[in-house]
Amino acid sequence: MEKLTNFIEKHIAPVANKLARNKYVQAIQSAFLTLIPFMTIGSFALIIISPPVDFTTMDAGILRSFMEGWQNVANFCDPALSAVFMGTIGSISLFTALGLAYNLSKQYKMDSFLPTILAGGTFIIVNAIDRDWAFNATYFEGVGLFGAIVISALTVEMYRFLTNKKIGAIELTGNGVPPALTESFKSLVPAAIITVFMGTLSALVIHFTGDMFPALIGKMMGPIVGLVDNVWGVMILALIVMVFWWFGIHDTVITGPLSPLLYSNLTANMTAYAAGTAAVALPFVLTEPFWFTFMAIGGSGATFGLAILCFRSKSKQIRTVGKLAIVPAFFNINEPLIFGLPLMFNPTMFVPFALVMPLNGVITYILMNLGIVGSTFANPSWNMFSPIGALISTLDIKAVILVLALIVIDMLIYLPFFKVYEKQKIAEEKLNSGKEA
Amino acid sequence: MKILLICNAGMSTGILQMKLEEEAQKLHLDAEVLAIPMSEIDDHIKDSDAVLLGPQIRFAYNDVRKMVSEDKPVMVIAAQDFGIMNAEKIMNDLVEELNK
Numbered sequence: 426m427e428k429l430t431n432f433i434e435k436h437i438a439p440v441a442n443k444l445a446r447n448k449y450v451q452a453i454q455s456a457f458l459t460l461i462p463f464m465t466i467g468s469f470a471l472i473i474i475s476p477p478v479d480f481t482t483m484d485a486g487i488l489r490s491f492m493e494g495w496q497n498v499a500n501f502c503d504p505a506l507s508a509v510f511m512g513t514i515g516s517i518s519l520f521t522a523l524g525l526a527y528n529l530s531k532q533y534k535m536d537s538f539l540p541t542i543l544a545g546g547t548f549i550i551v552n553a554i555d556r557d558w559a560f561n562a563t564y565f566e567g568v569g570l571f572g573a574i575v576i577s578a579l580t581v582e583m584y585r586f587l588t589n590k591k592i593g594a595i596e597l598t599g600n601g602v603p604p605a606l607t608e609s610f611k612s613l614v615p616a617a618i619i620t621v622f623m624g625t626l627s628a629l630v631i632h633f634t635g636d637m638f639p640a641l642i643g644k645m646m647g648p649i650v651g652l653v654d655n656v657w658g659v660m661i662l663a664l665i666v667m668v669f670w671w672f673g674i675h676d677t678v679i680t681g682p683l684s685p686l687l688y689s690n691l692t693a694n695m696t697a698y699a700a701g702t703a704a705v706a707l708p709f710v711l712t713e714p715f716w717f718t719f720m721a722i723g724g725s726g727a728t729f730g731l732a733i734l735c736f737r738s739k740s741k742q743i744r745t746v747g748k749l750a751i752v753p754a755f756f757n758i759n760e761p762l763i764f765g766l767p768l769m770f771n772p773t774m775f776v777p778f779a780l781v782m783p784l785n786g787v788i789t790y791i792l793m794n795l796g797i798v799g800s801t802f803a804n805p806s807w808n809m810f811s812p813i814g815a816l817i818s819t820l821d822i823k824a825v826i827l828v829l830a831l832i833v834i835d836m837l838i839y840l841p842f843f844k845v846y847e848k849q850k851i852a853e854e855k856l857n858s859g860k861e862a
Numbered sequence: 863m864k865i866l867l868i869c870n871a872g873m874s875t876g877i878l879q880m881k882l883e884e885e886a887q888k889l890h891l892d893a894e895v896l897a898i899p900m901s902e903i904d905d906h907i908k909d910s911d912a913v914l915l916g917p918q919i920r921f922a923y924n925d926v927r928k929m930v931s932e933d934k935p936v937m938v939i940a941a942q943d944f945g946i947m948n949a950e951k952i953m954n955d956l957v958e959e960l961n962k
Binding site for chain 1: 869870871874877899900901902904916917918919920921922924925941942944945946947
């Protein structure tokens with residue numbers, strides 16, 4: 426055991442560190458973190474203007490009246506909220522490009538205003554001007570996300586390289602020159618080089634492929650998305666995440682690099698839903714809410730049921746942890762369980778801890794893929810209590826039933842292992858109290 | 863005194879933050895505890911006097927250690943202390959480290 430621990434700390438932890446502290450991964454994560462308000466506003470605008478069922482197809486009754494009322498609200502709000510949706514989720518790639526440039530340049534300790542604006546410019550040049558030199562907003566949406574990330578990162582890297590090497594830096598000297606002017610003159614030539622480069626890049630891609638740069642990147646990412654967005658991909662990813670957690674290492678190592686894919690799929694689903702696609706026929710299953718609402722119920726390892734078991738445990742020690750863990754569990758936070766129970770390095774609990782979340786993923790994936798339960802198209806944020814999050818993200822009551830069923834299934838799988846562990850603890854407690862007496 | 867408390871998203875450490883501030887008051891320390899996500903380290907690291915890392919991101923210790931001057935303590939919170947939110951123990955360990 427000690428050998429294993431040493432091995433992890435020596436060999437796995439540095440790799441985890443490299444991945445999690447990778448500057449691009451961090452900048453993208455921070456960008457998404459800052460965009461949460463936009464995601465939430467867009468999600469709710471979408472939900473309000475898109476009742477899940479067409480009331481005219483329903484039988485008379487209270488549910489029909491409710492849906493009819495919803496449809497009326499939707500019709501009334503549609504002009505305003507459609508615009509809100511387009512300006513938030515519908516333009517998410519632009520905001521990601523800006524957010525990434527801002528955070529990346531901040532990490533480089535550069536003055537971040539110009540690189541951010543420049544990233545906005547290069548986004549328009551590459552992601553928004555089509556082969557007829559017309560303004561085209563297709564890639565403002567989630568489909569342009571990967572392209573936006575590439576262009577934004579490239580812009581900042583080029584700008585950093587050019588300004589560091591002082592290439593084309595026009596130095597204004599003299600006492601009377603205002604500092605703001607000095608700064609903008611310094612960046613004039615680098616900005617010119619970058620924008621012309623991006624314009625050329627876009628023109629070349631359009632010339633040779635007939636399609637825009639973000640379409641090309643999207644095509645290149647397609648196989649990777651396909652590799653992950655299926656039952657096996659979800660199962661294996663979840664298993665890796667849980668093994669990391671068993672060693673007490675945060676899942677950001679996996680979910681960090683994964684997040685652009687999760688968001689790209691989610692926003693693609695959102696736009697499809699806004700365009701009238703039914704929730705059961707959306708293009709992607711694996712999204713941000715799929716992972717955090719349906720798989721990690723109560724936190725990584727799907728420990729919501731386990732938190733309840735701990736809360737009611739006969740062992741004093743476990744009950745103490747349970748009391749600490751029960752409230753955070755509603756918000757999908759389970760560090761008290763992982764480190765306090767602990768689940769980390771706990772051989773008795775390894776099997777359920779590692780297997781329950783992948784199982785949730787597999788069950789949910791199959792049901793969503795078959796169209797029995799609606800796929801996710803709104804983002805309730807990862808710390809929303811799962812049954813409510815399930816309703817918000819799918820507007821499908823079956824999704825709520827699914828999450829409740831998963832909580833029970835998870836609890837039943839944890840139960841036998843938990844009983845063994847509880848017995849060990851109670852025996853320990855008896856032994857200790859015997860010693861004291 | 864400003865103590866940084868870092869975890870991945872700044873969520874799980876939020877609970878500990880309050881407990882640590884209470885504990886500091888008991889010890890009559892004028893301390894402000896700030897729970898932040900790992901991605902915001904750069905913004906706060908300069909004007910902080912001590913750094914505590916959640917055990918789930920202990921792998922970042924070496925990086926963080928390099929970011930702060932030698933005289934300021936950087937500590938990884940022990941898993942068990944973090945799990946049961948043993949603020950008293952964590953604070954005492956930190957004070958001990960500060961007095962070294």
